[in-house]
Amino acid sequence: MSNKELFDMPKLGFGLMRLPMKGDEIDLEQVYQMVDACLDKGFRYFDTAYVYHGGNSERVVKEALVKRHPRESFQIATKLPAWELKKPEDVQRIFEEQLERTGVEYFDFYLLHSIEEGHLPSYDKFNCWEWALRMKEQGFIRHFGFSFHDSPQLLDEILTKHPEAEFVQLQINYADWDNKLVQSGKCYEVARKHHKPIIIMEPLKGGTLANLPPELEVMYRNLEPNRSIASWALRYCASLDGIMTILSGMSSLEQMEDNLNTMVNFEPLSKEEQDCIIKVKELLLKAPTIQCTSCRYCVDGCPQKIRIPDMFSAMNTLITYGEDNRPYFYYGGITKDGNKASTCIQCGQCETVCPQHLLIIELLRDISEVFDRPERVG
Ligand code: SF4
Ligand code: SF4
Structure with a gap:
């Protein structure tokens, strides 16, 4: 798959980090329905990670995809977590565990997970960049990239030093575009400067942009009564140039159907709609809410089991x-x-x-x- 083909991929991916739950267990039956609905509409990208759902997200890939659909009909992306690397052997050990958990012989996309200043030294120290290229040469990885949560300056440095990264995964949504901590807009510009296809994560900011306060929802409803609130955030992302795909961490069949409806019938934002988003965003950013995206990376390691x-x-x-x-x-x-x-x-x-x-x-x-x-x- 060439760089051009990465840019031409279908623009919705299923993020498997917030799967539907039945009590403490992942609701597999509902996941099957979501996966099947997704494939049925021509969307083939499934994004998991070693740490999602304490490792069970990768196991769900085996149950919902690998055992039920031909391998060529879907693409799997998974990630190596810097924070689980304590010694050099851990890199290969984790990778082999991922192949075993998912039941595949290769990953379509493999990422160094959540690169930021604190995690970068582990990836460098354990030569993960060279290791990933070796895995690619040996056919275990089709495409290699990384997800990123830091400054545009650091992103620029990394993409300059590592042209072998074929794509980059960034947190982009309309609320974070100018956010001083996330700097979505500036990171987007850096990736564009390096001609890297961009995978968007957190288009709905962990669900925040699908559950707006009533006075903001009404602004969207007045303009477009038949569109869902979530669709505004997805269309904002899909209207950007240079996007490889947009990952939505869907937690129900209803959310999947809503997102599929938006993306199958995708229409770029009009000027009037863009103006409406700007107004909603201004009001939204006035509320001092905590900017948590519910990724749950912090949960498993808490010795006090605090949710x-x-x-x-x-x-x-x-x-x-x-x-x-x-x-x-x-x-x-x-x-x-x-x-x-x-x-x-x-x-x-x-x-x-x-x-x-x-x-x-x-x-x-x-x-x-x-x-x-x-x-x-x-
Ligand atoms: S507080 Fe926890 S769940 Fe929220 S963004 Fe940070 S790591 Fe993710
Ligand atoms: S005990 Fe407190 S500081 Fe430690 S992981 Fe849990 S919430 Fe974080």
């Missing part, structure tokens, strides 16, 4: 909708085992893996002050 993204979601609901009992009930449910925000021991593990660079310890302290008041919880 960090769920707590941030409770706090964001409170910020968005004001004093209301729902976030308190929700908080009570997620902390029923005693793992309240106040139990954080400030070990800092979560902050080292958070791609959004959130000051989690400080945020949990604020959350504890609001939610752990004895008169509100229990």
Whole structure:
């Protein structure tokens, strides 16, 4: 597949990081329906990672795709996590475990996961760049790239030093375009300067842009009553040049059908629609919500089993909708085992893996002050 073919790929991919759940288990039956609906409409890109769902996302690839569909009918992307690399042998060990979990003989796309200043030294120290090229030469990887969560300057340095990276995966959505921490817009320009096809992640900012406060939703509904709220964010991304595909971490068949409907019948944004997005964005950014995308990278390693993204979601609901009992009930449910925000021991593990660079310890302290008041919880 040439560089041109990467640019010409179908523009929706299924991100397997927030799969539908039935209690504590992944709802496989619903995943089968989602996968089949996706393939049926001609979208073939499935994005997983070693760490998604504690490793079960890669196992789902085997169950939902590899055992049920011909290998050539879908493409799998997975990723190597810097934060799991402690010694040189770990690189090959993890890769072989990934082949075993997914049941494939090769990966269509393989990425160094979440490159940022803190993770880059591990990829360099364990020669992951050279290793990936070797895997490619040996036929275990078809295309090699990386996902990125840092500054445009660092992205420029890496793409200059590593022209062998065929594509780059960036967090892009309309709320983050000028966000000083994420710098979507500037990173996009750097990737374009290097002529790299771009995979977009977090087009809906972890679902935030599909669940807007009512006064913002109404702005979209007034202009286009029949379009879903999520479709605005997807069309924003798909209207950009140089996009390889857009990953949406869908959690239900309903979300899949909505996204498929948007992308099968894709229409670029009109000037009037672009103006409406700018107005929504201005109002959205005034609310001081926590910029968590619910990727859950921080959850498995927390020694206190604190459900960090769920707590941030409770706090964001409170910020968005004001004093209301729902976030308190929700908080009570997620902390029923005693793992309240106040139990954080400030070990800092979560902050080292958070791609959004959130000051989690400080945020949990604020959350504890609001939610752990004895008169509100229990
Ligand atoms: S700093 Fe707190 S929330 Fe983060 S991993 Fe440690 S105990 Fe868990
Ligand atoms: S706090 Fe950071 S690592 Fe944890 S779910 Fe949110 S964005 Fe992901």
